[in-house]
Amino acid sequence: MDNSLHQDYIRLINEINSYNYYYHVLDQSIVSDAEFDSLIRKLRAIESQNPGWITKDSPTQRVGAVPVSKFGKVIHPLPILSLANAFNEKDLIDWRERIFKLDPRVKSTGYVIEPKIDGLTVVLHYQNGQFVLGATRGNGEIGEDITSNIRTIRSIPMTIPIEKTSNRTVPSNVVVRGEVYISIPDFETLNDELLKNGEKIYLNPRNTAAGSLRQLDPKITSKRPLKLLAYSIVMSNSTEFTSQWEILKFLRDVGFPVSDLSVYCKTFEDVLVEVKKLAAKRDDINFEIDGLVIKIDDLDLANDLGFVGKDPRGAIALKFPAREEITTMVDIGVNVGRTGVLTPFAILEPVEIGGVIVKQATLHNFDYILEKDIRIGDRVLVKRAGDVIPYIIGPILETRKGSEKVFSPPLICPVCGQETEKLADEVAWYCVNSGCPAQLVRNIEYFVSRSAMDIVGMGIKIVEILVRENVVKDVADLYSLTVSDLLPLEGFAQKKAENLINAIQISKQRPLSRLITALGIRGVGEVMASELTKYFHDLDELSQASEEILMSIEGIGPNIARQLVDWFQKDTNKHLLWKLKENGVWPIEVSSSKKSENQPLAGLTFVVTGTLENFSRDSVKEYIEANGGKVTGSVSKSTNFVLVGENPGSKVDKAIELNIKIIRENDLTTMVNKP
Numbered sequence: 001m002d003n004s005l006h007q008d009y010i011r012l013i014n015e016i017n018s019y020n021y022y023y024h025v026l027d028q029s030i031v032s033d034a035e036f037d038s039l040i041r042k043l044r045a046i047e048s049q050n051p052g053w054i055t056k057d058s059p060t061q062r063v064g065a066v067p068v069s070k071f072g073k074v075i076h077p078l079p080i081l082s083l084a085n086a087f088n089e090k091d092l093i094d095w096r097e098r099i100f101k102l103d104p105r106v107k108s109t110g111y112v113i114e115p116k117i118d119g120l121t122v123v124l125h126y127q128n129g130q131f132v133l134g135a136t137r138g139n140g141e142i143g144e145d146i147t148s149n150i151r152t153i154r155s156i157p158m159t160i161p162i163e164k165t166s167n168r169t170v171p172s173n174v175v176v177r178g179e180v181y182i183s184i185p186d187f188e189t190l191n192d193e194l195l196k197n198g199e200k201i202y203l204n205p206r207n208t209a210a211g212s213l214r215q216l217d218p219k220i221t222s223k224r225p226l227k228l229l230a231y232s233i234v235m236s237n238s239t240e241f242t243s244q245w246e247i248l249k250f251l252r253d254v255g256f257p258v259s260d261l262s263v264y265c266k267t268f269e270d271v272l273v274e275v276k277k278l279a280a281k282r283d284d285i286n287f288e289i290d291g292l293v294i295k296i297d298d299l300d301l302a303n304d305l306g307f308v309g310k311d312p313r314g315a316i317a318l319k320f321p322a323r324e325e326i327t328t329m330v331d332i333g334v335n336v337g338r339t340g341v342l343t344p345f346a347i348l349e350p351v352e353i354g355g356v357i358v359k360q361a362t363l364h365n366f367d368y369i370l371e372k373d374i375r376i377g378d379r380v381l382v383k384r385a386g387d388v389i390p391y392i393i394g395p396i397l398e399t400r401k402g403s404e405k406v407f408s409p410p411l412i413c414p415v416c417g418q419e420t421e422k423l424a425d426e427v428a429w430y431c432v433n434s435g436c437p438a439q440l441v442r443n444i445e446y447f448v449s450r451s452a453m454d455i456v457g458m459g460i461k462i463v464e465i466l467v468r469e470n471v472v473k474d475v476a477d478l479y480s481l482t483v484s485d486l487l488p489l490e491g492f493a494q495k496k497a498e499n500l501i502n503a504i505q506i507s508k509q510r511p512l513s514r515l516i517t518a519l520g521i522r523g524v525g526e527v528m529a530s531e532l533t534k535y536f537h538d539l540d541e542l543s544q545a546s547e548e549i550l551m552s553i554e555g556i557g558p559n560i561a562r563q564l565v566d567w568f569q570k571d572t573n574k575h576l577l578w579k580l581k582e583n584g585v586w587p588i589e590v591s592s593s594k595k596s597e598n599q600p601l602a603g604l605t606f607v608v609t610g611t612l613e614n615f616s617r618d619s620v621k622e623y624i625e626a627n628g629g630k631v632t633g634s635v636s637k638s639t640n641f642v643l644v645g646e647n648p649g650s651k652v653d654k655a656i657e658l659n660i661k662i663i664r665e666n667d668l669t670t671m672v673n674k675p
Contacts (some may be wrong), residue, residue, distance in 0.1 A: 060310070073143070084311040150213075165168050190225060230251045261281075302314025353384040361505070380395050509623050509626055600628065
């Protein structure tokens with residue numbers, strides 16, 4: 001015997017059993033799913049090479065952990081088993097191949113796919129149609145008696161009809177298996193209420209559901225928004241079911257809630273198609289699922305396939321990539337936004353969540369850190385769903401060692417070193433230094449963005465270089481840049497510099513609403529900027545408006561009115577506007593009734609095709625319309641010009657066929673700017 005390996009094996013068993021105890025008994029996750037699955041795979045590998053070492057207390061031979069002592073014990077009529085895991089399509093195909101080799105009937109069987117609900121398994125006993133006992137799964141053989149708490153869950157029927165249902169006599173005695181859970185909207189509402197009452201909030205719906213079911217006082221359980229989805233019959237005193245799909249229909253008929261996400265598949269090929277569809281819906285489901293369960297529909301075949309250890313061969317759980325993981329928060333950083341807002345973020349030990357390596361996560365604001373009592377050095381629960389930025393749910397308090405550090409909002413800006421301040425009526429802390437380099441970068445990045453001045457080709461990297469090299473000190477400086485200013489900078493050659501300068505000059509033609517948006521006045525976005533241009537024809541008029549006049553405009557309240565007036569009264573902003581005007585960036589909004597028919601493109605119709613150098617598709621349309629022209633999507637006899645960029649489409653052929661003039665970008669700008 002390899003004593004060293006055997007000692008590792010025993011330590012591994014103890015470690016996994018400890019995690020199981022925390023998760024199944026205390027309702028606490030202190031290790032990530034990925035870490036836990038890795039330990040289980042390591043344990044299985046050792047046991048496969050040394051089967052004589054396997055003991056009854058090995059996690060591979062048990063389900064969950066022993067019941068807590070505060071509840072009575074319930075012996076299940078049959079083992080309440082868990083399933084083997086698959087992690088991808090290949091694992092599903094391998095599973096199907098294995099069972100096909102054992103029984104050729106697998107080739108023609110159907111399948112049922114069900115959501116793998118992230119909740120707590122319960123076992124419900126009915127005698128003579130009456131609910132008499134509810135238990136947790138426990139270790140699969142012995143569970144906990146939580147009957148009084150189960151009775152408080154309104155979605156669980158207390159009686160089921162014994163008369164015929166769907167041409168079938170309902171068994172008078174039946175044991176049903178299901179999952180108790182809390183929906184995501186209900187969970188968020190519950191936490192909001194707890195927060196208002198100054199109580200501790202919960203980390204996730206699964207642990208909340210499990211903890212609620214284990215309350216000694218059923219009155220507490222009754223206040224939790226618990227729900228049930230049923231999916232299996234453990235045993236009954238009559239009525240033999242032959243298919244899983246039949247069981248789901250039966251459960252629904254007698255009053256149990258059954259998931260509408262369950263799907264019957266005639267073939268295994270259908271299974272592979274449907275699991276992709278269901279996985280794509282994950283973010284749209286109103287309760288947490290961590291995977292799908294694929295079951296052979298033919299119950300006789302499933303039973304005949306038998307077991308591998310504790311795992312039935314006739315079903316498998318396809319686990320989705322984790323959306324929540326546990327890792328260590330090694331530090332807290334602070335970003336400075338374009339309005340000076342300081343935003344904290346977590347610096348993490350890298351962890352894989354949903355196939356992406358996450359190194360940082362948002363902490364929302366400093367009050368969030370305080371409310372959650374998040375400390376540097378904590379083990380934290382991190383969540384990432386879809387394309388949402390990862391965020392910290394909260395700390396795992398049970399893992400604290402005492403060396404963790406409490407974090408306080410910075411009293412000085414981490415970028416410019418100036419003092420910060422917090423307004424009495426706001427959550428945010430601010431750097432009030434308008435010359436802060438971080439604010440300048442964010443201000444310019446926003447100013448040149450597509451929804452603002454749309455300066456094509458100017459991304460964040462170029463903005464950072466311009467600020468770092470002290471080439472621009474505010475957004476107005478962009479309009480005094482020359483090719484010779486750009487050529488010495490990193491990454492610029494003659495053509496790239498010329499293109500950027502052209503794009504900057506073209507942006508002068510943007511309408512007034514774009515410039516108002518680009519100024520980044522707090523509370524004034526695209527919609528509000530567009531509304532303001534209905535009342536003010538240039539920035540001179542807007543800058544002279546009082547709070548009273550502004551508040552008379554629909555959608556503008558006292559806060560936004562005050563922000564607008566304050567912005568235009570600041571000397572630095574007055575100087576900025578003067579520089580913009582001097583550089584020719586001063587659009588005037590002319591009402592449609594006063595628009596001159598002498599605009600350079602008046603009465604002309606354009607079609608655009610291909611990729612342009614200095615315009616996006618939206619901005620060229622805006623440019624043409626601002627100068628009196630019209631843009632349509634297809635070439636016809638009424639088209640005057642077809643504007644062509646790189647890789648044009650079939651519209652060029654149509655233009656040639658109809659003898660319509662083809663022009664390039666420089667032709668368009670010449671038409672607009674000709675004397």
